[in-house]
Amino acid sequence: MFTPEFISTPASNDPTRVLILGNCELGQNLAGAFRGLGVEVIIHDTQLSDPAQLIDVARQVSPHIVVPASDRVSVAALKEIEAIYPNSVAPSSRALEAAYNRETMRTIAAEELGLPTSKFSYADTLEQCAQATQDLGFPCVAKPVENTGGGTMFVLRDPSDVAAAWKHLGNQRIIIERFVDFDAAVLMLAVRSINQGKLSTWFCEPIAQQHYEGELLGAVQPVRLSEPVLDSARSVTARITNAIGGRGLFAVELFLVGEDIYFSGVSPRPLPGGTVTRVSQRFSQSELHARAILGLPIDATLTSPGACAFTNRIPAEIPRERFAQALTVPESDIHFNADGAVATMATADDIHQAWERAIAVREALLA
Numbered sequence: 001m002f003t004p005e006f007i008s009t010p011a012s013n014d015p016t017r018v019l020i021l022g023n024c025e026l027g028q029n030l031a032g033a034f035r036g037l038g039v040e041v042i043i044h045d046t047q048l049s050d051p052a053q054l055i056d057v058a059r060q061v062s063p064h065i066v067v068p069a070s071d072r073v074s075v076a077a078l079k080e081i082e083a084i085y086p087n088s089v090a091p092s093s094r095a096l097e098a099a100y101n102r103e104t105m106r107t108i109a110a111e112e113l114g115l116p117t118s119k120f121s122y123a124d125t126l127e128q129c130a131q132a133t134q135d136l137g138f139p140c141v142a143k144p145v146e147n148t149g150g151g152t153m154f155v156l157r158d159p160s161d162v163a164a165a166w167k168h169l170g171n172q173r174i175i176i177e178r179f180v181d182f183d184a185a186v187l188m189l190a191v192r193s194i195n196q197g198k199l200s201t202w203f204c205e206p207i208a209q210q211h212y213e214g215e216l217l218g219a220v221q222p223v224r225l226s227e228p229v230l231d232s233a234r235s236v237t238a239r240i241t242n243a244i245g246g247r248g249l250f251a252v253e254l255f256l257v258g259e260d261i262y263f264s265g266v267s268p269r270p271l272p273g274g275t276v277t278r279v280s281q282r283f284s285q286s287e288l289h290a291r292a293i294l295g296l297p298i299d300a301t302l303t304s305p306g307a308c309a310f311t312n313r314i315p316a317e318i319p320r321e322r323f324a325q326a327l328t329v330p331e332s333d334i335h336f337n338a339d340g341a342v343a344t345m346a347t348a349d350d351i352h353q354a355w356e357r358a359i360a361v362r363e364a365l366l367a
Helices: 025-036 051-061 074-083 094-102 100-111 126-136 161-166 229-243 273-282 285-294 320-324 351-366
Strands: 017-021 038-046 065-068 120-121 138-145 154-156 174-178 182-194 198-203 207-212 213-219 248-258 258-268 306-311 332-336 343-345
Touching: 017 025, 017 051, 017 285, 025 038, 025 051, 051 126, 065 074, 065 207, 074 198, 094 100, 094 229, 100 174, 100 229, 100 258, 126 138, 126 161, 126 174, 126 332, 138 258, 138 332, 154 161, 182 229, 182 285, 198 229, 207 229, 207 248, 213 248, 213 273, 213 351, 229 258, 248 273, 248 320, 273 285, 273 306, 273 343, 320 332, 320 351, 332 351, 343 351
Parallel strands: 017 038, 017 065
Antiparallel strands: 120 174, 138 154, 138 174, 182 198, 182 207, 182 248, 207 213, 213 306, 248 258, 306 343, 332 343
16 A cells, blocks of 8 residues: 655645544544644545545545545445555555455455354345354344444344344345354454565454443453464464455454454454553554554554443533542543543553453443
């Protein structure tokens, strides 16, 4: 992809321009990261699924780099933009196309690479959905094949859930996966960028994600894995990111079952679980994504064990004293997301204490 010979600041006659597609939480974080590195940032947030609209915007902006920050961005438009402005899409239109389609990604992971995955099947009709669940067994998870729903999924626990799942997912082609009874949901952040003229990969320390009923509750970093398991997690992460290609930060979701690693999915950009890196690393996941895209040096150093907890239950008005009381928790911080969610974060000598502190901050806000 495009690597600027100069980082031309907005004071230049021709500044290095980054077009970010999506004014969501990630889009705003990336905008801050890129601006901090001296480039001009333009954020576009309307009609992201309309190819003609996005191509018109790109022609008006003439970006050096285009960074999608939303699942709603049209892949067809990204391909055309990359044809007009070669190598401009980060990490690449091919990587985004593969990551946005669960069927394509499963084909790459399970069939081409032979990575271990949960058992799965596809369905185009209600009848096929019912048959797939019967073949796979319960519980299982149904998701749209087109990965553009911001995490849309449905957990099926028995045959009575089939019709509700089909209706919930909008009568479209879906993938049904056998539920994996995992010991841990591991998030691997891999940063692909230039190192002495060659494309190299850096790994952040593994992150453990906490879920309940499909909802992300929080995350801790680092989760301690045995050397064989860590080697396997890094190998799976490297193989899948090498296969889809591109430059930037990739978030790879894995399941740990005993000493075995199962591939679940990959995002060609930061994920909410990586929010913990705001307090646990030298550079956050958004800062690493921006640095990798610009071809700048990468430092994925962990500075402290950390944790983050999420909630959508924060009241619209919080007494200042309560807010201040929440922040008396040692080594803590609070971040209000653009989508209304709140992340409470903390560091400590170990992840267990960090998690307790993050929860304490959250509960203090809700008191």
